[in-house]
Amino acid sequence: MDPMSHPQFKCTVVPQFLEEQSNPAQQEYAFAYTVTIVNTGDVAAQLIARHWVITDATEHVEEVRGLGVVGNQPLLKPGERFEYASWAQLNTPHGLMQGTFFCMTEDAHPFEVTVEPFTLARSQSLH
Numbered sequence: 843m844d845p846m847s848h849p850q851f852k853c854t855v856v857p858q859f860l861e862e863q864s865n866p867a868q869q870e871y872a873f874a875y876t877v878t879i880v881n882t883g884d885v886a887a888q889l890i891a892r893h894w895v896i897t898d899a900t901e902h903v904e905e906v907r908g909l910g911v912v913g914n915q916p917l918l919k920p921g922e923r924f925e926y927a928s929w930a931q932l933n934t935p936h937g938l939m940q941g942t943f944f945c946m947t948e949d950a951h952p953f954e955v956t957v958e959p960f961t962l963a964r965s966q967s968l969h
Contacts, residue, residue: 849947850883851918851955857939859964860929869933873962877911878925879943879955881918886948888917889924889955894941896962899934917948935964 856876863872881887894906909915916924930939940959946952 847885847947848883849885849887849945849951849953850881851887851889851943851945852880852882853943853955853957854878855939855957855960857960857962859962863929864964866935871932871935871962871964872929873932874927874929875939875960875962876925876927877957878923879916879918880923881920884920886917886919887945887953888915888948889943889945890915891944892941893944894930894939894957896930896932896937896939898932898937902933911943930962932962937962 858874860872860874864870879889889911891909892907892911896904896906912926912928918924938959939962941957943955943957944952945955
């Protein structure tokens with residue numbers, strides 16, 4: 843890899859409470875989240891795997907690991923973006939989610955992208 847090249851992905855997440863898919867009487871709270879990944883670096887790179895850490899209000903932690911995101915391992919050239927939506931279910935009306943994307947440049951140099959913690963909260967519902 844050229845010592846002047848910098849692989850970098852920037853991630854933003856927009857969470858949303860799913861009223862219709864939730865059942866508070868059964869302690870089931872569903873949340874959707876939309877992730878946008880932008881290659882802000884100057885080399886093409888691919889998202890290979892993900893690791894999410896989901897913590898509910900009782901400090902119960904669930905970890906989710908897997909290849910790619912929603913069945914894709916997007917290869918992003920500099921300036922390109924990839925957006926996907928997924929969901930999570932909690933036993934409490936709010937929690938926290940954070941993660942790591944494991945990525946690799948076209949010439950096989952691995953790097954990680956941290957997804958900063960974001961809140962999953964029932965109060966996000968505006969209707």
